[in-house]
Amino acid sequence: MDAVIIAAGYGSRLRDLSDSKPLTPVCGVPLIELGVRQAHAAGARRVTVVTGHEAARVESFLADLAQRSGIPILAERVSDWSRPNGFSVIAGAARVAQAGGRDFLLMMADHIFSAEILHRLAREGGSDRGVTLAIDRRVDNPLVDPDDATWVRTDEQGRIRAIGKTISPYDAVDCGAFLCTPELPEAIAEAIAAGAAGSLSDGMQRLADKGRAATMEIAGAWWLDVDDPRAHALAEAQAPGQLAALYG
Template identity: 55%
Template sequence: MDALILAAGFGSRLREVEPCKPLTRLHSLSLLEIAVRQLASVGVTRVVVATGYLADEIEAALPSIAELAGILVEARRVQDYNLPNGHSVLAGAAGFSGEFLLVMADHLFSRQVLQALVDRGVPDHGVVLAIDRRVDSPLVDPDDATWVETGDDGRIRKIGKSITRYDAVDCGAFLATPALLAAIASAIAGGKAGSLSEGMQRLADDGRAWTTDIDGAWWIDVDDARDLELARQQVTEQCPELFASDEFQGSVPA
């Protein structure tokens, strides 16, 4: 299975403390390496990283990440990384022919979240989004979250940062098909800016955007210094398999 990691953005809210967000380290591993390793653990054999801001620096780190993770990792540059993240999806996933996992470089997940998506599969040539029903979780930033309103059948009704009626939060992990790329392109052709959420809403309107509930599994969006500190405090407990080998014991706190 292929996977796409979005790593093209500026990371502006974290830049004062960490100039390159995807390469920000949590003990012995960077955010980007954690994402690659977790994807590999659920059966991904090739990871594409969509790069833009500080692309040279990020791309220079990929060979060692690929070697340690034991899978193919390649970069695809986004032509204009000032544009919304749907453009990164179009650039990074171009040529993908089947189901693929899609995650953000600054989102951390326990393996359970990604495994739930793989086990779920995608019906109707659409997309499945991992959601968290804990909308008031202290790990969720209400000013930055993407909210989701779901139907009784598990389909998405509405998705976006500004919707006022919702019952879940978007975790930033997707099992997608090329239908997502077509939906983003259709939204852009219709005058939208080209965000991932706009493409998701197109599929939702078509009845082809589904959800899977993470059922209390751990995840966090590392958006600012507070999030980073929380992630550093929790990641070794929540993702112990990443830090279990002798290779990492010297850099993980007791």
């Protein structure tokens, strides 16, 4: 299994702390290193990181990380990192395919997780789905920023009916971790061809409309989107206890 980590964006909400979100340290360890190590611990044999803003710096760091960790890391640079994140998913999936892979864990560079989430998610595949999304049913989770969250509405079987930042009603929050088949980048490309902007959620909604978007409930496990100074302070306080094996 492969992993793809999206690390191309500008990271405007963390600019007061760092000019590169993927290289922003949490207790001395850059977010992108935490992501790579989390993916590897969950069973990913190879990690593709999609770069864009500050790409040269991030790619230099990744080359050093690959050497000292022994984890195979590929960098895939997008030409226009201002475009929606679905374009990064398409680019990352194409690199996975070029390297001989197929299904992959998909993560955002600014999300960190307790080990059980990715470990379970990596084993959630099946022929009845094109993607599986980790969801948190705690819609009032104090670690979640409601103004920035991506919300999810599910059906009686736990399949996604709707996903997006402005949907209502909703019954879960998107945790930012996915187990993907090639159906997801294909769905994003289809959405773009039909006139959508090209976000990851555009592709997810297209798969949901086909009944191909499943979920995995995290059952109270810890996760955090480190997207602004408040979340970064929470990560500094909580991550070492939650990610002890990674901090080693």
